[in-house]
Amino acid sequence: MRHVDHFITGTVPQGTGRTHKIWNPSTGQVQAEVKLGDKSVLDAAVAAAQAAQPAWAATNPQRRARVMFRYKELIEQNMQSLAELLASEHGKVVDDAKGDVQRGLEVVEFACGIPQVLKGEYTHGAGPGIDVYSMRQPLGIGAGITPFNFPAMIPLWMSAMAIAVGNAFILKPSERDPSVPVRLAELFVEAGGPEGILQVVHGDKEMVDAILDHEAIAAVSFVGSSDIAHYVYNRGVAAGKRVQAMGGAKNHGIVMPDADLDVTVNDLVGAAFGSAGERCMALPVVVPVGEDTAERLKEKLIPAIEKLRVGVSNDPEAQYGPVVTPEHKQRIENWIATAEKEGGEIVIDGRGFSLQGHEDGFFVGPTLIDRVTTDMESYKEEIFGPVLQMVRADNFEDAVRLPSEHQYGNGVAIFTRNGHAAREFANRVQVGMVGINVPIPVPVSYHSFGGWKRSGFGDHNQYGMDGMRFWTKVKTVTQRWPDGSATGENAFVIPTMG
Template identity: 70%
Template sequence: MTREITHFINGEHVKGTSGRFSDVFDPNTGEVQARTPLATAEEVARAVKSAEEAQHEWQDVNPQRRARVLFAFKSLVESHMEELAELLSSEHGKVVADSRGDVQRGLEVIEFACGIPHLQKGEYTDSAGPGIDVYSMRQPLGVGAGITPFNFPAMIPMWMFGMAIATGNAFILKPSEKDPSVPMRLAELFIEAGGPKGLLNVVHGDKEAVDAILENETIKAVSFVGSSDIAHYIYSKGTANNKRVQAMGGAKNHGIIMPDADMDQVVKDLVGSAYGSAGERCMALPVAVPVGKDTADELVERMMAEIPKLRIGVSTDKDAHYGPVVSAAHKQKIESYIKMGVDEGADLLADGRGFTLQGHEDGFFVGPTLFDNVTPDMQSYKEEIFGPVLQIVRADDLEEAARLPSEHQYGNGVAIFTRNGLAAREFAAKVNVGMVGINVPIPVPVSYHSFGGWKRSAFGDTNQYGMDGVRFWTKVKTVTQRWPSGDIGDQAFVIPTFQ
């Protein structure tokens, strides 16, 4: 019997009432394993009301006690690591080791959020004027919401609700309907950790639920990660409704390979970053840019030798390098991009279409694909493929290579591989991209910095987590105070100058 997912509202599992559902597949077999309810606007409103009531008390809880709840949550997630990783893999398809990394990178933001007693401190100026002191405080917004993608169902929700709750807000999470069980489990563990009921609610849905979030007056801020078109829609509609919005979009990350690069390390890093997690990462490295013909020819030769060594398997296969993609529709989309590349004239060196795994012929598997002689005018280069496809774009020199990521519509991440410190330093300073790796293929910043791209990779003024997370989920109140010792006389009619 197909399992039915529930919403999680006010600390309880609540059945959906819309009568509309989305199928949750086992990507390894292609079989439907569960159904996700798609919420109505009324169900979203119910979750918001629950959050609003819980937040009134939570904002008055002192920051060290909020941190203790997050410490307890962190400990519980760690003790349930294997359960969460296996559950995540069963719905997403990524191998279990990769799923553990998904959970762990989310926990690192929870760890950072546990420092909220220090992070949320305001500023104070003694004697800014005669007998006048000025101080500021960071206060919670109230109720926030997060809309998260299928590719990181543990990490990205924790990025969002960890910072929001630490700063005194309540939170509505609308995870992807494709793999909803891990976000639900995280909400259960938050309650077990001592979190108040109603503070973290999970509501599943499609555009109806998203629009209900964007239109609800009680929700003051929305964080989103997903495709650029939807990110732009959420940013535009959310800000039009007077909400604070951060919306992270798509990516087309480039890896610049200089002639002096350590080619052994480059090949290892490219294989992992282009094909790991079946390429379903916004920080994957799907474009390699070798500088010079000799560099390009060597790269192609080495990649063609490495690709046959890749093991594609079910998500529970401990020896597999990557597993299936999330859905049949996504598999079809990836394969359509491969066909597009062929039609546009790129050289297809390794074709992942038609890959099947014995015993799992109906699974959503795509083999590793490699293109050479891709050019910037090709549509397959301009768009995000989000699959195990690596495109090689050849460049004659570093200037030409650096223009590719700088001029691309996306500006999420970029990497350069070189032994030349000066070239790397100048590249990092000048490239028009938000996150840069130097001999690091997937430059996702640590939790005490922040994550965010440029151009169509991000809409809004603040990044995810780090101090930007504290700033996004709080508002600043500044107080100017004076305690007069006697009659202030005519001074009451004069604007303070603090001289």
């Protein structure tokens, strides 16, 4: 059986001796195991980071950028093998896995411009003979704790920015699909990155707590469920760390009466069922405005969903694959049953889906549930699977209110041809990321990603300029070069800007 180990500079301690199964979700078989570490493993990684980080921080930004350029090239060259490895452990189809790698790669591309991004501010003549300038300096050692659903993209979101600005970075990926993060760390060293600057440790809650408590780690970035995000944020901040913690989501897609329904249905199906719905920017709730819109939309959704092809991760014809573990499959099916008990109309039922020849795989068929109401637990909570719920709105005001009042505020989309309605919606809705005729509004790498309410804890978003700000601290210098005439009492006067 294949074994996945930590990626640490120097001797790796034994750790807990415990391991975690890595499934092949398409076959339902265990394909590998990963070692779970403890504080001793983290201490070894921190020691290596402390030894390497000062010299990396002292390396001028353009030289760090050259490493990032080479890193970018190696990721591109290894795209196919990374995607196949990712798909084999996660279950998403290979084309979707390539998208996972590509969206992370775009942040690496942004990090290649770090010399420009790191430029500070300068004021000449802020006072008599006084100049003021600021500089951004690395924090030291940062850490990232990432989820199973994007094992390439999210580690790259965090690590590329943290490293480019001069930090060392320790990644704890999900133990469910840890191989791609290790491979990315290997490629960084191959690109010329110093050993100790990007390391990978594996573990469960024991490792998470060790990271949050370690006094040498200055900042922690997290993506996962909201309950855990809240825990990570509170514990990390209590330990004196800078923390950004991204949580769950229940993204809504508002369909106005004037929307192009053919285009909208295509967008909805891709956004709801792509990657088996296992993404925080999936679109699991559709909100048609008006009964006529709801009926017309439903009539078009049913055949579009029924013709979806579910297959193994390496099936080039499949539109989505299995979910990540047997436990997650059961969780999704339990939520479908809950929605049914709560009064939801199961229009298309994905429970009990079986793929011929892969009967042990963790497959859930596409599911459509109509007549969902806001008091249902299945509406309030994140299902994180190939399930689309329909909540009917009477009017535009209801369409604004529904996502605004939900506990999550990650993303939302509106489908309309009316520019005024779109502008009004984008301005008023209480959600962090808005798509206008864009079903999955994940911002490009030179903007930033972040939700509101229980979808995000902390003051900075992921990547882009906010990522640079999160992983650096500002130092402001006020300087004067005296001409030698300041003597006596004038030598003790505090300089002013007057």
